[in-house]
Amino acid sequence: MRTLLLDQTTWDLVIDASGDIAVASDPYSVAQDAASAMRTFLGEVYYDTTQGVPYWQQILGQGPPLSLVKAKLVAAALTVPDTAAARCVISSFESRVVSGQVQITTSSGQQQVAAF
Numbered sequence: 561m562r563t564l565l566l567d568q569t570t571w572d573l574v575i576d577a578s579g580d581i582a583v584a585s586d587p588y589s590v591a592q593d594a595a596s597a598m599r600t601f602l603g604e605v606y607y608d609t610t611q612g613v614p615y616w617q618q619i620l621g622q623g624p625p626l627s628l629v630k631a632k633l634v635a636a637a638l639t640v641p642d643t644a645a646a647r648c649v650i651s652s653f654e655s656r657v658v659s660g661q662v663q664i665t666t667s668s669g670q671q672q673v674a675a676f
Contacts, residue, residue: 561585561586561589561590561593561641561642562583562584562585562586562589563583563584563589563592563593564581564582564583564584565581565582565583565584565592566584566592566596568674568675571599586642586666586668586670587664587666587668587670587671587672588672588674590640590641590642590643590664590666590672591662591663591664591672591673591674592674593640594636594637594638594640594643594646594662594664594674595637595661595662595674595675595676597611597612597636597637597639597640598613598633598636598637598648598662598676599613599676600612600613600636601613601615601616602614602615602616602617611639612636613632613633613636614632618632619632619658620656621656626650626653629650629653629658630648630650633648633650633658633662633676634646634647634648637662637664640664642666642667642668643664643665643666643667644664644665644666644667644669645664645665646662646663646664646665647662647663647664648660648661648662648663649661649662649663658676659675659676660675660676661673661674661675661676662674662676
């Protein structure tokens, strides 16, 4: 699977050496797509409002246990095609910002990490 490569700091498009929009391939593309799924708010995807993490409804301002937050993030990561397993490591949950990394195993058994 291929996807547009995103800068890990700004989460914006990256240009390759030729000046074209850079593309990521397996297994990193699956991990990056899982991280994108974890960053998506429930209802944000206009063509399928059932996708996303219920940040407003169950996480932000609610003070949930960290285990619930991780479970919601892993569930979002597992919606990405070719993702066989996912593990969420939260490094910070302050000032309404959740950050960390997702560690995924693809359906072909490859492992990859992406920050979110």
